[in-house]
Amino acid sequence: MYSEKFSESLKLVEQARDKNIALEPARMTAEQKDTLLATYHPDYKTDEFEVLKIGANKGEKVPMELAAMLEAKSRISANDVDLTKPDIDCDVLIIGGGGAGCSAAIEADEAGAKAVIVTKLRIGDANTMMAEGGIQAADKENDSPAIHFLDAFGGGHFAAKKELLYKLVNNAPEAILWLNELGVEFDKDKDGNMITTHGGGTSRKRMHAAKDYSGAEIMRTLRDEVLNRKIPVIDFTAAIELILDENGNAAGAVLMNMETKDLLVAKAKTVIIATGGAGRMHYQGFPTSNHYGATADGLVLGYRVGAKLLYADTLQYHPTGAAFPEQIFGALVTEKVRSLGAKLVNKNGEVFMHPLETRDVAAASIIRECGDRQNGVDTGNGLGVWLDTPMIEKIGGEGTIEKRIPAMMRMFGKYGIDIRKEPILVYPTLHYQNGGLDINENGETTNVKNLFVAGEAVGGIHGRNRLMGNSLLDIIVFGRNAGTNAAQRSKEVNVGKLTLSHIDKFLKERNEAGIDSTEVSPKLLPNYVHNAKEQ
């Protein structure tokens, strides 16, 4: 319910609606985008970053909250556990029970390996579950993997590792088919054609969806399949330290029961990090659309054993996080709202940008509109701009919102806002970790053998910005890829003597670099205790 103070601005938005629907706003030129990003995008705020003093990326800058975790002490010392008596012994240890972890587990199982999933919360508690808008694949007549490649490569500022992006786009249709064969329900017309839309920065309509529960539909199906295959899932158990063998290869992890704090040793021939993102690190004080457990754990685990990060200095701020009401502050408002025709409108009822620019550009543009241009709406809890959802019903016909974005309708409906009739207020929210651990085409880290990575913990697939719908895609493509390859590898591996000697080595590096912080990592969960705000 909007109070009186919004009514003046609401009226302007309403009055301009028909005119704004007819308007085709110009897209920005490459130069305009570059200037906008350099001036307003959070990635360019240099004083929010810190240069790493130790580790494989020494000398490179990362968000300061991440630097603190990467350079923090281990939660344990080497003699806290007995490595000669592992509690778990498997071929493929998968850390993380989200979309990437489950995809990897299914493929590892399919390849005949003994896979085990460990996850600090429940299986399916992951950003995958919260992905709303859709998943990309170039499967229509007017589209091709090459066009998909160009969209993603350009949208990521030409920084993606080409061989990874090649795999992403080329395996995309097969990933969709695989999901569909598992029983994932995609939005189709009566002849079976996929109902697809644009996302920001796509040049073809290749966004496949399951209403606006796309990630949830994928995640619950993958979870069901993991359970059907009786793949062991050890839940409420976090990996807090990787274990190497005497040859320096990944060979397991130390696990901690989240409730009892008991430690377990898991020995494995190969390890897959599928721990997801970092929104709960609240970089630069941003709210987040992410899951409770998104605390960059995998980056920390990998970094401490020497694995290299790529593009850890780039984050994605989703342009449309909910800015009002405050109970859902920062929650994701899917890009699909704009795919379906809603435009971004300032407090004066003016459309100030093309609604389907890439996410980094759109976020920077909203920050500019609310900042220097002073055209933001005061929400009582910060600023925001309007996302004019009633446009969708006018363009697509009555009932479009209920049919295509029911989760959005429900989320705002609970607070008395009918998005079919009233616009909503949005502001950028921390959404995605563009960077992560550096991998090769097989999904293995570039410098720690038998350590694989999949999903949001990977860096380099998308470059320095990611298009909508390419993350759900990458967790499937690279999750499966890692599962298959790790299973394959496990057949040739002879694990040497297990060791945690890297913990002392890391401590020594810290001392030599003069780091004396007392913090421990990985973070595992954010701390909101006694705070009235999530930060």
Added chain:
Amino acid sequence: MENMVNVFIFGKRYSVPENLTIMRAMEYSGYQLIRGCGCRNGFCGACATIYRIKGDKELHACLACQTKVEDNMYIATLPFFPLVKQVYDIEKISVNEQIMMQLYPEIYACIGCNACTKSCTQGLNVMQYIAYAQRGEFDKCADESFDCVMCGVCSSRCPAGISHPQVAMLARRINGKYLAPKCGHLENRVKEIKDGTFKDLLEDLMQKPVEEMKELYNHREIEK
């Protein structure tokens, strides 16, 4: 000073700002959540919660992350509920009501009390989708249950011991895999890729210098 309300978390009183969700109120009161907290955005079903307002007979069910506190709210979370999940091979199951009789026969013991529907945190017509499942109308069951977050509150209220979310999960997978029309253009494209149709095109593109890629990107045609 914000307006405060009294809430009773597992019966114990705490004073919290009135604008908080139940989940935030628990944290504000000092709980570091491990269970009963997942996506915090209404998609994962981790935070099923039951509550009653003092003096009110009615028992309510909700998601703690999606519900604002009220004065005199008595709160108990339901972080886990023992749903029955039967295992099956999706490649080998029969696609008619027989599979339900085999895996979830208890659905035929539904007494029509509608407690499931009344308690659904997503406002779904749960009893109706169970009826569809009984009749083997899996497409309808899938559609009716689509927004389910599998929080399990319905099952906690069911006198027949039905695990509604798992029944619906099976129906949706059957519908997605077997009943919904196959996608011709998808199957064609997968075959084309297997045949290497786009290999040269992609490899050519990848080998171009960045400047040329930028030109191509900045002037690419965008489908209306």
